[in-house]
Amino acid sequence: MPSDRIFGLICLITAVAYIAAATQIQTNLFSGEFLPKLFPLMIGGVAAICSLSIMFKPDPDPAWPAGGTWGAMAIAVFVLALYAVFLTPLGFLLPTAIAAGILSYQISPNPRPAILSGLGLSLGLFVLFKYALGLGNIVAYRIPTGEKLWDAFTILIPFVGH
């Protein structure tokens, strides 16, 4: 019950914010005053009604994972985010091996298979993408400067990065 009420509330706030943003949409002579706002306003309105309905008629709670699993998932998200920003400065092989290994460990906590699957996936997928499929922008490795790494990392820090 509380899950749905919280979810409904978040959606309601988002919907109201969306409506507010929609009223501020800039228009000009070509688009007319009202048309660019019409559909976003309708969407926001329907979403707000749905959110209210979810808040007042909630479904039973789903089975949420236990505390430790949340931690594992948070680590997974963090690792994937790091992977996303370091893929360009570091090249494919090293980030992929580390990220795949950690993910593998999160799914089944055995270090040896996790390390092996990280290394295997990194090499195997590189060969597949680069030589079998010929994807252009995959680079095996790059040796970055510390500055570039820091630049990449700051992307993840709100209000500091680009």
Place this chain on the structure above:
Amino acid sequence: MDILANLAIGFGVALSPYTLFLAICGCFLGTIIGALPGLGPSNGVAILIPITFTLGLDATSALVLMTSVYYGAMYGGRISSILLNIPGDEPALMTTLDGYPMAKQGRAGDALVLSGVASFVGALLATIGLMLLAPTLARVAFYFGPAEYFALYLLAFCTLGGMASNNQAKAALAACIGLGIAMIGVDSSSGLPRLTGGNLHLFDGIDFLVAIVGLFAIAEVFFFIESHGKGSSIGVKLEKVTIPWKDIMATKWTMLRASGVGFIAGILPGAGASLGSFLAYMTEKSVAGPNGGFGTGAPKGIAAPEAGNNAAAGGALVPMLTLGVPGSGTTAVLLALLMTLNITPGPTLFTERADVVWGLIASLLIANVVLLLMNVPMVKIFVKILMVPAWVLLPGVTMISFVGIYSLSGSYFDLLLMIGFGILGYFLRKLDVPTVPVILGILLGGNMEDALRRAMTLSDGDPMYLFSSPIAIGFWVAAIAGFVAPMFLRGILKKPEAHED
């Protein structure tokens, strides 16, 4: 005779050695994707689109490859249903009901072959139905104006929402999330950005591929972390595979009826393959009566949902190709593929790009035959592949998703956005909010708004214009009925419980 001439064009396009090779690769890949638990047709096709795109295949080759994957995944879904009692994809859920009990009786091989044949019959009949029906519907669709299209899109969201969730409000909210995301970006008429919050990365809008891969593939990783990869790759034994002629002959009418039911369910915009297999199973269950042995490993209980879901997969292509409105999650992903290839589905597709349409239909027929040949003698190979443990499979899928999206734009922003969609997908699915309407909303949002704007411009802002033609009114009525009816039918049409160990 028109159809035969067109089909000849289609085979002329699709029957070159290279496309045939692509079809075989696609079928093989698709069957694997369908069979692996946690990787359904939507996931599989979604992950492969960016890669196909970067490979620089031309439109026909890419279509042949991806439709083969699509049909292959529909075939493959049954393998894990029967052997592991885990549906590889949602439509295969009904196959577990009789498939798994039959496998437990030591007849796993028979169940696999029988379901393969049923899939073939369903898919073949549906492809023939597609050939007959689609051109006619395309001619009708020529008369649709903006009011009709707006109502039609609404109908798709309503019926999809009605079927996809147990809570209408959640389904409608999901559609709103998708539509809301589609609005982000530079507005085509004014040239000014909308709802971007000033972020330059958002001026181009959010790429639907990023959303699809995030919602379907990355979200799956979190589910596997939660379950620690349980429920995959259990020791599966498969004895010698023979062809159970007796069962096949005994279920021939079941397959035909189920194909018909499935095809019609597939055509309904938004309903899709899950409804097809469900209705086919329930129909056959009531035809067979209480002594039919449904739920205990009856051959008819395997043939019906498999023929039904494959027929629905074909049927779902009818509204997708003629109207641009997909009938299921996977066809939504296929629509995304067409849009990436710069092919706009709709009535004009049949006249202007006849080679693409008929090439696609011909490749469906080819894929179907390839799949039957592949799935009966080679079923053991696919069973072996099922043994890939989750701790290799899921990291692999994630890395392929990242590389696919990265190869599209080379931007970290899309990758971060994809992770965000993965997190969103996890919470939505946890809270029983269907994710397919989100995808559909992102895909169709632009077109739906266009239709509304043109209608408003034509009528000088009179909302009654939306209800000005009988066709439009018919769509509105159907949309409301499709949204409201499941609330009342839910009590009557209870889904049968899966077989527990």
